Amino acid sequence: MTITKPAESVEAALPEAPVRIAAVQTVSGPDVDANLKAVDALIAEAAAEGACLVALPEYFPLISSDEMAKVRIREAEGEGPLQSFLADAARRHGVWLVGGTIPLQAEVQDKVRNSTLVFDAQGRLAARYDKIHLFGFQRAEERYDEAATIEPGSTPCCFDSPAGRTGLSVCYDLRFPELFRAMGELDLIVLPAAFTYTTGRAHWEVLLRARAIENQCYVMAPAQGGRHPNGRVTWGHSMIIDPWGEVLACREVGEGVVVSELDPARIAAVRESLPALRHRRLG
Template sequence: MNVSVSPDPSPEACRIAAIQTVSGADVAENLRVAAALVAEAAADGAQLVALPEYFPLITPDETAKVAIRETEGHGPLQDFLREVATRHRVWLVGGTIPLVADADGKVRNSMLVYDPDGVQVARYDKIHLFGFRKGSEQYDEAATIEAGREVVTFDGPCGRVGLSVCYDLRFPELFRAMGKVDLIVLPAAFTWTTGRDHWEVLLRARAIENQCYVMAPAQGGRHPGGRVTWGHSLIVDPWGEVLACRDEGPGVVAADLDPDRIAAVRESLPALRHRCLAT
């Protein structure tokens, strides 16, 4: 099912910004850092700002996110996102926060989008749950996270936006199911091990094959609990060119999304029209 909402989109170029953080176990401190970086992005003229996956909390205790889970529409994390979007008059893509799941003891890893009036205009629950094992390094998101089921797009200041999270990057069929979009946003907390080999090449591939911009705000650095994330938050244009990137540490990555660039790429190489196996 493709869920979308459609306030009138603007055809004009707009500035987009990805926030990179190195979140730890202190939720209040994580929110303080995130708020300051959104303010920095807004001061630079960003109209749409995106936070990384797990921006409120990263800790070795995987059950900690269950303890702070919220019901949709209520809770301090959602209040934070709503207030920041309103204060800075930006469209805010809220990385991911833990929302209540159907299954007991689990959460949905949810991305909420707020407009400049603080109205929630979209929600995407991460569909593909990361599992990895290599020596002592191992992850099993399915132990505490319940997978989402719906493909989600929305219309904002930069045209149609498709939502995805981290491990979703490895499943190109998800992005095809979005239809024609102008921007894909993919908050992440990619591991250092997988990120160094796969992160940039996969993001550039998604931009090239969908002929759209891709913005990936990431966790980037050594976290207080010992986890190391790859970072390299970046913005890629429809030709696969990396427009901006931050290797590690907290910061802002920004670029201008130009609809004329999308149109020119699709006109010169009409791959989307040449699809033969579309369902």
């Protein structure tokens, strides 16, 4: 199946009233078909709860002990079963779908781009973001090096959705506030993630709340959350946070969906009472 791109003029209306948004949490394993089946059911659950924009976690199609597995299932933009699944799911469930991340072809032969694709409710490609900051961590026997198999992106991405001006980021990007400043004023930040248990327990919530507070916008963070078949443990705690930094909804571990309202009036009220974005003097 070839993925249809929208015409340049296609643009979602900005919200005038509260809209419902949903973050999906998974515990993905090495079986792609099983992962997609689980995700489809969770998208359906989110749609049934009235969400107009649904976001999936990082690596939702595959988490494997074989780091080259994602290279073997990589796709060219515009074609492939993972992209077909996302486009079809968005269309069937009638939602805008932020497709977590999937592996797309990179310039380097044995690497991938860790890419977020967004599809509108008609199944048309609306945005693409390639993860810029690649995670590296080592403590005792715990070690991660995304740069070994992933080629970084270089361009921030934001777009208009039913939830307003929406900025995309992925997991480790959370630690780099300059990325979010580069996007300008946002109504919503979406951050698919697969935070480790170690770093998540220490930093996940405090960093998400900081990004919401300093950008005076909603933050939605769909995450991997639990013990995976390969033994990896991810932190989970998928959450939605309002512009004052209050956690509106959270799922700690296990598969599920968190849903909350994004209220444009709440954004306006926070920015009116504390006009920090207008007080900026640098950058």
